Every structure is written in C-alpha cells, then in structure tokens.
Amino acid sequence: MTAQPPVLPAPELRPIPTGATRPAxxxxxxxxxxxxxxxxxxxxxxxxxxxxxxxxxxxxxGLGGALAAFAVFTLASCAVYFVNDVADAERDRQHPVKCARPVAGGELSERHALAVAVACVALAEAGALALASAGLAICVTGYLAMSFLYSATLKHLPVIELTMLASGFVLRAIGGAAAAEVAPSGWFVLVCSLGALLVALSKRYTELAGLGPAAAGHRPCLRRYTPAGLRLAQRAVSAAMIGAYLGWALLNGSDWAIDWHLVTVLPLAAALLRFDRLTGRATMARVEDLITRDGPMLGCELVWLVLFVAAGAI
Structure with a gap:
C-alpha cells in the first residue's frame, strides 16, 4: 500500500489575554x-x-443637506461597529490587534453594546426622516441592512464580502448626493465604486500578508484568496479607476473646467502609486492609516484637493 502523506495540523490560534486583565x-x-x-x-x-x-x-x-447626511451616516456606522464587535467577540479575542477591542476585552458588555447600536440606528433613521430626503433614508437603510447581513454571514463568502464592503462607501456618496439634492453622474458613481473596491481589496491583502498562515483562522474567507491574486486585482482596479476618472473629467465637467480636472489626474495617479507601495508591505497597519498618516500620501491628496477645488472655483 502507498503510504499516505502526513496530515499537517491547522495553524493554532493561541488565545490572547482579554482586556479584563487590563485596566479600563x-x-x-x-x-x-x-x-x-x-x-x-x-x-x-x-x-x-x-x-x-x-x-x-x-x-x-446643498452643503447643509450633506452635513446632515454626515451625521446620519456617522450614527449608522457606529451602530454597525457595535453589532460587528458583538458578533466577532470570540474571534477578536484571538487576534493580535483586535483583542484590545472593548467588547472582546470585557470592558463593554454585549448587552450594552447592542443597546447603543439600537439607539444609533433609531437616531440615524430619525435624522434621515427629519431631513425629508427619501434618497438619504433609502441609502442609510440599505447601508444598515447590508452591514448587518455582512456581520451575520456574508463576510464569510469570498468576493461577495468584497462587494458588500465596497458598497458601504458607495452608499455614503449616493446618500450625500441625495441629501444635497445633487444628481450624481454615472462616471461619478463608477469612480466611487472602483475606489471603494480598491480599499476593500487592500484591506484583505494587508490582512493576508500581515497575519500569514493564521489569517484564515481570523477571517475564514481569506482561505479563498492569494496575495498574488489580490495584488493583481488591486492594480487592475487602480488602472480602471484612473480610466473612469479621465472619463469623468473629459465628458462630465463644464467646458471651462475640463483642463483643470485633467490636471488633477496627476496627483490622483501619484496617490494611487503611493498607496500601492504602502499596501505592498507586509504590515498590520490599517488601510485607513496608510491613507491618512503617510506624509507623501497626504501630500498627493492635498495637491489633488487644492487643484480640484480650484477647478470648481474658477
């Protein structure tokens, strides 16, 4: 008989002391x-x-409406974070970073977390209704529904979970447009969608690269991804985003602003190249921190913002 190859045990997730042992x-x-x-x-x-x-x-x-939408989505996202931490408490306790979260560490009970989540949902929906914006109400309700489904089960389904994660960003942009009574163009929605997908892919790549063999134990869907595949997808989406942005600049803006909008492609491309470099490092840093705390990245973003605002002010 042919000898069977030895079965290697799955990487062991060692429990990490919870926050109950640390001072609150x-x-x-x-x-x-x-x-x-x-x-x-x-x-x-x-x-x-x-x-x-x-x-x-x-x-x-519609600046006032956008400000109200910011408050509404902030409340809605807080509700999602509280529910997500309750759903993931056991798994978070075995994560090198997430074990410090209050629910996982025992500083905040699951009952209190869920009560705060309910209050945030009620305030977010009341805010959308008070603004009398049906579009904003639909967007925030859709955001909450998809986010709770994501926390419950969809986060374990490869590719679908990426789509769900990216859709939260897109719904924010569309909800803001509805609250401000601004009709977003197809190019605008496409750019936002590709940017959101890029962030979602980058999150998964940094998790997979940073945690190594133990990554799938903390997030099961990572078993279906490979670092090379995620990097290739990141770069393909970045290239598509530049193409969509060029389409918006050429076809959707006013004639007097086209030249300025085309110039803004340069700092945007530089920012995407820098982002690709930062996410390529095997690090546990949050993707949000890579965008907001890296000096060269912030410089590219600032130049883009100044040129973009200048294009709208001429």
Missing part, C-alpha cells in the same frame, strides 16, 4: 467611544463628494 481606560464611556471608532468617521466625508464634484464656479449646492 475612562470606564464605560471610554469603552463606548472606542467601540464607536472615531478614527473611522472620516469615511463618512464621502457624503460631500457629489456636492463638491458638482460645484459650479465656487458654489457648492
């Missing part, structure tokens, strides 16, 4: 604030994308 920081209010993830709130600035893109000679329409 600022008690229950501090635990709630950290679970709400203030560092993630800048994602909700996407609600201003459509009003700024539609600015006509310095005039930004």
């Amino acid at each position: 920081r600022f008690g229950l209010p501090g635990a709630m604030l950290r679970t709400a993830r203030p560092r993630q709130w800048p994602k909700n600035l996407l609600v201003f994308a459509a009003p700024v893109a539609a600015a006509d000679r310095g005039r930004i329409e």
Whole structure:
C-alpha cells in the first residue's frame, strides 16, 4: 500500500489575554467611544463628494443637506461597529490587534453594546426622516441592512464580502448626493465604486500578508484568496479607476473646467502609486492609516484637493 502523506495540523490560534486583565481606560464611556471608532468617521466625508464634484464656479449646492447626511451616516456606522464587535467577540479575542477591542476585552458588555447600536440606528433613521430626503433614508437603510447581513454571514463568502464592503462607501456618496439634492453622474458613481473596491481589496491583502498562515483562522474567507491574486486585482482596479476618472473629467465637467480636472489626474495617479507601495508591505497597519498618516500620501491628496477645488472655483 502507498503510504499516505502526513496530515499537517491547522495553524493554532493561541488565545490572547482579554482586556479584563487590563485596566479600563475612562470606564464605560471610554469603552463606548472606542467601540464607536472615531478614527473611522472620516469615511463618512464621502457624503460631500457629489456636492463638491458638482460645484459650479465656487458654489457648492446643498452643503447643509450633506452635513446632515454626515451625521446620519456617522450614527449608522457606529451602530454597525457595535453589532460587528458583538458578533466577532470570540474571534477578536484571538487576534493580535483586535483583542484590545472593548467588547472582546470585557470592558463593554454585549448587552450594552447592542443597546447603543439600537439607539444609533433609531437616531440615524430619525435624522434621515427629519431631513425629508427619501434618497438619504433609502441609502442609510440599505447601508444598515447590508452591514448587518455582512456581520451575520456574508463576510464569510469570498468576493461577495468584497462587494458588500465596497458598497458601504458607495452608499455614503449616493446618500450625500441625495441629501444635497445633487444628481450624481454615472462616471461619478463608477469612480466611487472602483475606489471603494480598491480599499476593500487592500484591506484583505494587508490582512493576508500581515497575519500569514493564521489569517484564515481570523477571517475564514481569506482561505479563498492569494496575495498574488489580490495584488493583481488591486492594480487592475487602480488602472480602471484612473480610466473612469479621465472619463469623468473629459465628458462630465463644464467646458471651462475640463483642463483643470485633467490636471488633477496627476496627483490622483501619484496617490494611487503611493498607496500601492504602502499596501505592498507586509504590515498590520490599517488601510485607513496608510491613507491618512503617510506624509507623501497626504501630500498627493492635498495637491489633488487644492487643484480640484480650484477647478470648481474658477
């Protein structure tokens, strides 16, 4: 008989001491604030994308509505974070970084976390209704529904989970457009969708590269991905995003702003190249930190923003 090859055991996930053994920081209010993830709130600035893109000679329409949409999506995203931390508490306790989350560490009970989530959902929906924007209400409700489905089961389905993760960003942009009463163009939605997909792919690549063989134990869907495949997808999406942005600059803007919008492609391309370099390192750094804390990256973003605003102000 042919000898059977030895079966290698799956990588062991060693339990990490929970936060119950560490001193709580600022008690229950501090635990709630950290679970709400203030560092993630800048994602909700996407609600201003459509009003700024539609600015006509310095005039930004619907700024008040976009501000309200920012508050609504911030509340909705906080609700998602609280529910997600309850759903992932056991797995987070075995993660080298996420074990410090208040729910996983025992600083915030699951009952309190879910109560805060319910309150945030109620306030977000009430805010959308108070603004009398059906589009915003639909977007925030869709965002909450998809996010809760994602936390419950869809995050374990490869490719689908990437789509769900990216859709949250797109719904923010569309919700902001609805609140500001600005009709987003097809090019605008395409650029936002590709940018969101790029972020989602980068998150999975950094997790897979940073955690190594133990990655699938922390996020089962990572078994279906390979670092090479994710890197190839990242670069393909980056190239498609540049093409879509060029299409928007050439075909969707006012004649007087086309030249300025074309110039903004240069810092955007530089930012994407820098982002590709940063995510290529095997690191546990959050993708959001790569975008907001790297000096050269911030420089590219600032140049792009100045040129973009100048194009709308001429």
